[in-house]
Amino acid sequence: MLAKINQTKPLVHCITNYVVANFTANGLLAIGASPVMADEAEDAAAMVAIANALLLNIGTVNARTHDAMLVAGRKANECEVPVVLDPVGVGATPYRKSVVMQLLEQVSIDVLRCNEGELASIHGVTWESRGVDSGNGEMDTIAAAKEVARKYECIVVVTGATDIVTDGQEIMQVQGGNIHATHITGTGCLLSAICAAVLACSEKPLQNLASALKEYKIASEQSGTELGMFPAHFINTLQRIAEGRL
Numbered sequence: 001m002l003a004k005i006n007q008t009k010p011l012v013h014c015i016t017n018y019v020v021a022n023f024t025a026n027g028l029l030a031i032g033a034s035p036v037m038a039d040e041a042e043d044a045a046a047m048v049a050i051a052n053a054l055l056l057n058i059g060t061v062n063a064r065t066h067d068a069m070l071v072a073g074r075k076a077n078e079c080e081v082p083v084v085l086d087p088v089g090v091g092a093t094p095y096r097k098s099v100v101m102q103l104l105e106q107v108s109i110d111v112l113r114c115n116e117g118e119l120a121s122i123h124g125v126t127w128e129s130r131g132v133d134s135g136n137g138e139m140d141t142i143a144a145a146k147e148v149a150r151k152y153e154c155i156v157v158v159t160g161a162t163d164i165v166t167d168g169q170e171i172m173q174v175q176g177g178n179i180h181a182t183h184i185t186g187t188g189c190l191l192s193a194i195c196a197a198v199l200a201c202s203e204k205p206l207q208n209l210a211s212a213l214k215e216y217k218i219a220s221e222q223s224g225t226e227l228g229m230f231p232a233h234f235i236n237t238l239q240r241i242a243e244g245r246l
């Protein structure tokens, strides 16, 4: 799937957090997509109209970017541009929860990409939240992902040791990966941006999302164990996969 993105070169408009903006742009470039970050409401509405996909990531959301996300999300729906929502740390604070619920209610989301803790919060399950990390709790993750997918009429992608993709009916699971991917910041956020690129290039998103998740896990397996070098190796490996050299 990354090779398809490399051929198609979609323009991916990201309204994302300031922790991962640079890593996300470099990761998208490595697979041949064109990233553009624009988070002033007026600018975002015009940008999304010429984009092939939109990413809404609430990692460092504030009142101004929340407004931009609503404006850009509605415009994307009007222009039939696919939308991915990454509800970073939604279970950590009431503010994040209210932002995410508003986005889910006012914007038609194509893919919700989250970790298990974020899914638990959206599904209303009690969970020990740890900031932007997944945290701990008890939940039937597959059943919860399916229910959330049906409720919001979207595809739900839940990442972890095993990734899950579901449209509420069909379910796909992706194994593998490297725990070190969870020890540097931004791998989940970049994955959400790549999901947006997948949507821009696919007629069968469920299967293609699963393929991209598998390639992402393979990239992490081939990127070593030294945390300082991991982001550089990871970007190189994504590029090699997208260019058919791995």
Ligand SMILES: Nc1ncnc2c1ncn2[C@@H]1O[C@H](COP(=O)(O)OP(=O)(O)O)[C@@H](O)[C@H]1O
Pocket (backbone or CB within 6 Å): 114, 115, 132, 133, 134, 159, 160, 161, 162, 163, 176, 177, 178, 179, 181, 182, 186, 187, 188, 189, 191, 216, 217, 220
């Ligand atoms: N325990 C794990 N072992 C191996 N890979 C993992 C594990 N947890 C998450 N991943 C992988 O790390 C990448 C980022 O996912 P994740 O850490 O769940 O996102 P987030 O940063 O949103 O919490 C994904 O490719 C996912 O499959």
Ligand SMILES: Cc1ncsc1CCOP(=O)(O)O
Pocket (backbone or CB within 6 Å): 017, 019, 020, 059, 060, 088, 132, 184, 185, 186, 187, 188, 189, 190
């Ligand atoms: C640390 C942090 N704080 C707010 S957003 C963010 C980045 C989270 O990125 P990821 O969940 O992809 O590791």
